[in-house]
Amino acid sequence: MKEYQTITEISGPLVFAEVDESIGYDEIVEIETPNGETKRGQVLESSKGLVAIQVFEGTEGIDRKSSVRFLGETMKMPVTEDLLGRVLDGSGRPIDGGPDIVPDERRDIVGEAINPYSREYPEEFIQTGVSAIDGMNTLVRGQKLPIFSGSGLPHNDLALQVARQATVPEEDEGDDDDGTEFAVIFGAMGITAEEANEFMEDFERTGALERSVVFMNLADDPAVERTVTPRLALTTAEYLAFDKGYHVLVILTDMTNYCEALREIGAAREEVPGRRGYPGYMYTDLAQLYERAGRIEGREGSVTQLPILTMPGDDDTHPIPDLTGYITEGQIVMDRDLNSQGIQPPINVLPSLSRLMDDGIGEGLTRKDHADVKDQLFAAYAEGEDLRDLVNIVGREALSELDNKYLDFADRFENEFIQQGYDTDRSIDETLDIGWELLSTLPKEQLNRIDEDLIEEYYVEEEQAVEA
Template identity: 85%
Template sequence: MKEYQTITEISGPLVFVETDEPIGYDEIVDIETPSGEIRRGQVLEAASGYVAIQVFEGTDGIDQDSSVRFLGETMKMPVTEELLGRVLDGSGDPIDGGPDIVPEERHDIVGAAINPTAREYPEEFIQTGVSAIDGMNTLVRGQKLPIFSASGLPHNELALQIARQATVPEEASDEEGEESEFAVVFGAMGITAEEANEFMDDFERTGALERSVVFMNLADDPAVERTVTPRMVLTTAEYLAFEKDYHVLVILTDMTNYCEALREIGAAREEVPGRRGYPGYMYTDLAQIYERAGRIDGREGSVTQIPILTMPGDDETHPIPDLTGYITEGQIYVDRALNSQDVSPPINVLPSLSRLMDDGIGEGLTREDHADVSDQLYAAYAEGQDLRDLVNIVGREALSESDNRYLDFADRFETELIDQGSHTDREIDETLDIAWELLSMLPKTELNRIDEELIEEYYVGGAESEPVEAAAD
């Protein structure tokens, strides 16, 4: 163990130390203040003759008389199956009043990159119980599917709903038909104490905590701690998935707070900023987090990610959602207009996308009509949305009977399929049954994206099968 008393500069969360030996990147550091308090840090930059250390607990009380000890190892997460049901802080220390963690192993939080040739293609359905996701933007095991939200929108409620409802349906269990073990690892970064209490009340009230591991980094915790929180979360998830055969759903909120911490550290290091002041390496940094989702050939478990971010100024071209969209396999949009109409959850399905949906809804996983129904719903809802713009100009009386049916369809689509409340858990069959009821508002001849055999099996009547003549004609 190497110990120095050669601190030369303190800048924000960073401490700069002169050294006379090579120091490893990401090496863990203990800093002892003159009062005897120990602060934990991590080497952020190592050069000839000096190192830059990011201090997790903040630099208050650290001065040039403080001692710096380099521990010769990188940061590790103590992992065990007994973590399920526990609540930890952003650095992985218990905060639930329970006993100390007795780890089975200690894993490096940086993780090991998955060999591309060892990746299994994600194609197995995860049921969230949310119709706008299951029916329209299906989540698949091993996928990374972010939620794009904005300040003041109920993305936390949506995160909690997914955390307590998500499950692997029996049809998607293993070959022996046994139900797969399912777990949730929840990481909160930069949230308020009020939000943290809401999260914990919900986890405890619904019993979701029993199958979950919760990491909490609060807004008044050091920003530097947020840079390790998602890595602690994913290290725990990888252990449960690839060594204990769990199917793990990782929920990270809010990635915007994580990126703000990166910007703060970059400013303290006086780095040349990239877009809007964020570090130029933010794309690489986010990719290191998001790409830890997946499945590995020969392993039963999987890691699926739902990162949540708030778009500053509702701007989807902002660097955080922009870069996230490049890395991940789609996005779920939480919409301000739908939220103002008390639609819950206010998911706008038109700009939303799950690029792996078609692979996750094959026969034997959901229903054979799922893909066709989803396509038809998209087409009909988009038509209804376009007609809403036209109504603002010419009035509803000027539209044909067929156009009015599409307008009614769009209204009922939002109030019956999208709006389900934050405590309603829908099976995929229930979602598709509602979808068929809505599509049956339209004549059969309008359902041009669905096979005739499926129409004969599931169409529930209500609209004439003949095309409706335009009123204007």
């Protein structure tokens, strides 16, 4: 291990130093400042005689007299099953006052790409307890399904609700009632101290922390650290899933802050910017994270991702949601109008999509009527939404009796199906029962997307509804 005092330039989060040997890309670096403080960094670029180092803790205090040591290894995450219940900072160091981590092994945070041949197709249902997700855009084990939100919307409340409620229903009957075989990895990037306190209070109050590993990168932490946090979280998830057999749900918030960190580093390196100033390689960088979700043939565990991003200006054509939509298998869209109406959670099911849903709600996984009910609810709600626009022009009195039924259906769908609050955990049976109750307000002949046998079994006649 060689030590240099050859720093030539300091630019934002980057330090440039001259070297007389070959330095590996992503190699970990220790920088000792003149006042004795040691900071960690990572080699971002290496060329003959010169290296660029991104410093995790920020470059404050570093000057040309600082010493640079190259450790000869890439950044690694100490992994062990004992990480469950722990809270770590954005660099993977404990901040919960607990004992030091004694790892089973140390794993490279870049991870290993899953061989496409060895991937198992995702087709097993994860119950989040949220009707707008379970009923209409089902999350499937091994899927990557982002939440598209906006500034000021309650995406953090939804994230916490999913973190404490998510289960694998068919495994709840055996030895897994205590949830030990289902784990949550929560990676927060660039959140405020207030948000961090809310997260921790909720995790501790509900007991969700016992099955979770929390990584916290705060808004006043160095932006460079945000590029490391999701990789530490996913490395931990892969270990628990593929080595220990857990079904792991990874919640990453906020991916917009992660991409802003990429842009900041790119500007410091004086790179030629891509769309709206973001690096041209951002698609590749995001894909390296999102594609770490999945299942491996012959392994019990799985890694499912629920990344959250706030769309700048609520613009779904912005590079961050645009590229995310290309890589992932759908999206859950939070809606500002529904939020202003007090709907909790304010999920707009019409632009939302889960591309793997049909494979996850087959017979034996959820009720056999799930797919038909979902299709009919979508169609009826879309019809009601279209009629709302017409009402603004001609008035409700000009519409037919059937049109008015669809308008009433749309209102009730929002207020009874989507609306449930952040503390209500609905099983898939409860969600579908509500769906049938709403569909039963429409004439039977309008239910053209549901098998007749299912209509006979589940349709609630008006007389029965009155008695109930």
